[in-house]
Amino acid sequence: MVVLEGQGCVVTDADGRAYLDLIGGLAVSTLGHAHPALVQAVTGQVARLAHISNLSLHEQEVRLAERLLALVGTEGRVFFANSGAEANEAAFKLVRKHAGADRTYVVAARDSFHGRTMGALSLTGAARARQSFEPFCAEVRHVAYGSVDELRSVVTPQCAAVFLEPVQGEAGVISPPPGYLRAARELCDSVGAVLVFDEVQSGIGRTGLWFAHQHEGVLPDVLTLAKGLGGGLPISACIGLGRYGLVFDQGDHGSTFGGNPVSCAAAHAVLDTVEGDGLLENATKTGALLASGLAAIDHPLLAGVRGIGLWQAVRLTEPRARSVETHARQAGFLINAVQPDVVRLSPPLILDADEAQSFVDALPELMTTALTDPAHEVAR
Numbered sequence: 051m052v053v054l055e056g057q058g059c060v061v062t063d064a065d066g067r068a069y070l071d072l073i074g075g076l077a078v079s080t081l082g083h084a085h086p087a088l089v090q091a092v093t094g095q096v097a098r099l100a101h102i103s104n105l106s107l108h109e110q111e112v113r114l115a116e117r118l119l120a121l122v123g124t125e126g127r128v129f130f131a132n133s134g135a136e137a138n139e140a141a142f143k144l145v146r147k148h149a150g151a152d153r154t155y156v157v158a159a160r161d162s163f164h165g166r167t168m169g170a171l172s173l174t175g176a177a178r179a180r181q182s183f184e185p186f187c188a189e190v191r192h193v194a195y196g197s198v199d200e201l202r203s204v205v206t207p208q209c210a211a212v213f214l215e216p217v218q219g220e221a222g223v224i225s226p227p228p229g230y231l232r233a234a235r236e237l238c239d240s241v242g243a244v245l246v247f248d249e250v251q252s253g254i255g256r257t258g259l260w261f262a263h264q265h266e267g268v269l270p271d272v273l274t275l276a277k278g279l280g281g282g283l284p285i286s287a288c289i290g291l292g293r294y295g296l297v298f299d300q301g302d303h304g305s306t307f308g309g310n311p312v313s314c315a316a317a318h319a320v321l322d323t324v325e326g327d328g329l330l331e332n333a334t335k336t337g338a339l340l341a342s343g344l345a346a347i348d349h350p351l352l353a354g355v356r357g358i359g360l361w362q363a364v365r366l367t368e369p370r371a372r373s374v375e376t377h378a379r380q381a382g383f384l385i386n387a388v389q390p391d392v393v394r395l396s397p398p399l400i401l402d403a404d405e406a407q408s409f410v411d412a413l414p415e416l417m418t419t420a421l422t423d424p425a426h427e428v429a430r
């Protein structure tokens with residue numbers, strides 16, 4: 051499939067067919083496609099200043115850093131890069147410098163996803179991303195996501211940091227049990243390990259709050275953001291909260307393109323529109339409509355629905371997610387088989403109730419077709 055253009059939550063392919071985009075660029079296209087605020091911000095900025103070396107600051111990045119810190123609700127420092135993996139690489143370096151040589155390993159969760167560069171991949175627990183690339187340079191101990199007991203056994207004085215997604219995305223939109231993030235916070239504090247929250251996918255309103263950690267009211271020491279921040283323009287951020295903003299000295303880290311003025315202008319348009327158009331409320335409200343509509347479907351292939359805000363996972367009773375994805379596309383819906391038996395929805399935060407309902411109405415028939423499709427794949 052080759053996509054030509056988009057408007058709102060709809061994209062059009064090279065054959066002129068239209069699709070409701072419930073993937074949202076993998077949780078990137080916060081404002082949908084061709085949103086006037088994004089178009090205006092980007093075109094205005096590229097006509098003013100497209101790039102400047104990181105030997106100087108520019109206005110857009112300074113204001114954006116201040117805005118992000120205000121949304122997190124702390125003092126700190128912000129490093130801008132271009133992708134989620136790079137933001138996590140920055141966090142990894144920060145943690146290493148802070149910890150010193152006596153703390154030999156870091157902790158992350160099984161089935162987690164933190165990116166595909168070698169450092170971020172060493173943190174990533176998902177086997178299908180790791181295989182073929184081991185061994186890694188860093189020692190990372192992976193524990194079951196959501197288990198405080200497993201966390202307690204590895205968060206020792208030799209542990210430099212704990213990297214966690216407050217809600218796991220690529221694993222299939224999995225929230226930890228209540229109290230897990232707070233327990234991670236307390237364990238890290240008890241041994242002096244750094245707590246890093248990877249909100250590359252969960253951040254910027256996806257869950258109905260600016261950041262997923264705000265649902266539990268637990269702050270990390272380092273926070274990484276990317277996907278939804280630029281609304282489609284490449285930008286990511288590694289935020290050192292409080293004294294963790296002071297770990298890097300000048301020259302410790304950098305990026306030629308990171309935080310370029312155009313991407314920063316796009317991020318301002320995203321933040322302005324999320325605020326001005328009530329998109330956090332919409333993520334909560336339309337997300338709840340979508341979730342309850344899906345949960346009410348009675349179908350032999352539907353095992354259940356889980357998720358938060360406009361971030362929902364449809365669980366299947368059989369590994370036929372690929373088939374559901376394919377048949378959905380033929381019916382005009384873009385959805386993502388994130389696991390063999392899980393379909394993920396991460397639509398733009400502008401999705402309205404009618405659009406959500408149109409998918410709820412279409413899903414039973416799609417699942418029936420997928421269930422009777424002889425060509426379905428059993429496992430990925």
Ligand SMILES: *Cc1c(COP(=O)(O)O)cnc(C)c1O
Pocket residue numbers: 132133134135136138163164165166215219220248249250251252276277
């Ligand atoms: C997508 C993702 C990344 C990697 O982001 P890239 O921009 O693809 O490098 C890292 N962490 C999480 C939680 C993600 O969902």
